[in-house]
Amino acid sequence: MYKYKFYNIKYINKNKKKILNKIIIIKGWVKFFRNNYFLEINDGSTINNLQVIINNKKFLKKKIRIGIPLKIIGKLIKNKNDIEVYAYKIKMYGNIDKEFINKSILQNKFHSRSKLRQQLNLRFRTNLFNCIIKIRHFLFINIHNYLNLKEFIYINTPIINKNNAEGAGEVFKITTLNLLDKKSKFNCKKDLFKCKANLTVSGQLELESAMYGLGKVYTFGPVFRADNSNTKKHLSEFWMLEPEIMFYKLKDIIKLSVNLIKYLIKGTLKNCKEELNYLDEYNKRYNNCKNLINRLKNIIKKKYIKISYNKTIKLLNNIKRNIINWGDDIGSEHEKILFNIVFPYEIPIIIYNYPKKIKPFYMKLNKDKKTTKSIDILFPYIGEIIGGSERETSYNKLLDRIKKLKINIKNIMWYINLRKLGEIPHSGFGLGFDRLVQYITGMNNIRDIIPYPIYPGHIF
């Protein structure tokens, strides 16, 4: 056993004054090196490497390679630029496959993001992905923290279910039967669940039942869409935050969602400086996004634009005649006009009162019986990140709407029955977590902000 203390590089950088001239242990891998004397060591705790000076004859005979894992005991000393470790003892773990490294994204030069995506298993070692994943982590943890502080209760809504919550998109089917068995017909009665089973598209319906007992609840987990969407903002598997709150009206969820967004971005600016600085620089050089940090600062200071669906349609048609009909969903091309021409302020736009025909059955109708008490929050560059509404509270109205839409009542009778507990006002929203990470990191492709992106033609 060594009597020396182990520190990670992040800690050493933060506490160099305290540790200076002490003998310490570091553990990591060679990020790069100049001859065998000068090694730049990284351990994943930070993108900043620690320089190590070698003066050990036995070790100098060994083949140093990019990537090789090391344990180093040495003295932390000052050099003219900063600090470095003067190594006394070094342990090397195994060997590096040189050819493998040479073909890989670990080689010390610029690699495009699409190249990084071809080596997902190694992407974690790049500075870019280190920063993105740390910001993703920060946001993930702080969503939980924020809601926990506000006394929300986390609910694990089921991933496998038999209802298709929204008609929001195509669902994946699940089976345990042998799909290649050509003799026997597929019969879901013989399946493990003895019925058709899907992957969830939203935890919303189950979450509402939890809300009826616990008041303030949320779920935050993976949801799935089987649509064949090959775009820069769609994934087949993505993470969605869904809060649901008793006695909340539309104005309350607008407030909650805006406060949450601002809390998260404020926290990122304060706590992820190293990562944001790297991304700011990266985006300037390689990603056609000139001012990431300023964008984020702007978005926590300003009031968001709030406008009804009706007015949005009028404004769009004023810009370009007949570009959209009342009742159509607001698409990417309309979003571009809104952000570039109508409201060119780089702040989110809250659009409320969408037509019922483009929104799910559970959204509460306005008195006009045409529009719903709903919102979408659109972000510049990304589009919709949040969608929410007040929920229909009346048993009869809900049943009526479901019948008109010809939704299979059998599988959601348990949900409709919740309205037999009186007409409790309640509201909630869904926040596309991956798109939020995309916005905050400035990445223009959603496949660059999740470890293993799942999309048509691509699983791992």
Add this chain to the structure above:
Amino acid sequence: MYKYKFYNIKYINKNKKKILNKIIIIKGWVKFFRNNYFLEINDGSTINNLQVIINNKKFLKKKIRIGIPLKIIGKLIKNKNDIEVYAYKIKMYGNIDKEFINKSILQNKFHSRSKLRQQLNLRFRTNLFNCIIKIRHFLFINIHNYLNLKEFIYINTPIINKNNAEGAGEVFKITTLNLLDKKSKFNCKKDLFKCKANLTVSGQLELESAMYGLGKVYTFGPVFRADNSNTKKHLSEFWMLEPEIMFYKLKDIIKLSVNLIKYLIKGTLKNCKEELNYLDEYNKRYNNCKNLINRLKNIIKKKYIKISYNKTIKLLNNIKRNIINWGDDIGSEHEKILFNIVFPYEIPIIIYNYPKKIKPFYMKLNKDKKTTKSIDILFPYIGEIIGGSERETSYNKLLDRIKKLKINIKNIMWYINLRKLGEIPHSGFGLGFDRLVQYITGMNNIRDIIPYPIYPGHIF
């Protein structure tokens, strides 16, 4: 708009001195009532109801029912027992379906847990489930908090994948094709991912790749088993925590897992008193578990038993000849003997060095080439909650083992290739979150501690 302030009942109970004699707003539903004058209101924030005194002629004419949602403005006053609200103004939301309530678990009397399970959508309104879900929430949040404090980075490992990480169990197959189409043969090339796709059984493999770049990582999400297991400790869909740490050895993950368990239980004892007291009482009366809180206190004080697999087999066979052969897995009947006869102290047992043939391919072999550097942590009443190991670091040994086990190399070549980055020691474990919740709440059936339990024949 009212000028009075809204408080939830948990807050009112905690701050009654401060709020006494103030006019406040409360929102909730009728838990029960004696004639129309005395209502017990609950709002989900606590299982303790707040008594409301009605003295409003208009309101007294209305039909009060169990479950009806109300908004009440009234004065918080002292009564001989505690506090109550003297109502000035009451708003009732909709009506209650009396027949529905009468058939439901919301009726004010004892309902068995199996009855509660038949009404999952209403179960959240029971005191029992309120307490269980709040403890589940507390544990969930504090797993994230603990690991975040220790600088672990959260990784969203994919739910849909094509590798079966462990051979740990049967997998669910996923498809977008029409399973009922009798004419055409099933051809996964035509499927959305253009290959066979499964639901994950563990994030372990993908997590290791993240570990290679970030050092300390974890995943915590749903995993799936398609086995036809209808027991009190198995679910088809359950939540698993998986940390993976660079340079950690077996002793380090033993320490991490024991510290985490103790941290979580200590926190629950401190922060979930109301819930634990209720469960302690409930378990005494209805669940044949006589001393839940003492059990938990015991488990944070004592050192856990640590014993090798070899020795465990010997001890078991000493109790009952030939009850187990070397190489067999330790089953429920063996666990019973261990906890009741061999180590009857009601503390967890850490069994280490399991035979390779009952453990996954990635576990590091001991020098005997028969056993692995692995642990299972067994808990009294529940059995295995944690399983972990050091990972095989050698490319050749790993490849050799995979070939011998006839695992399809093609889909995990990306994983094997990580060993081309040198032989970095690393270890990790999986913790069955639902079983931990089961242990801490004293529930003998895992279906009682998750909102929507998914098991053979049962989805929602």
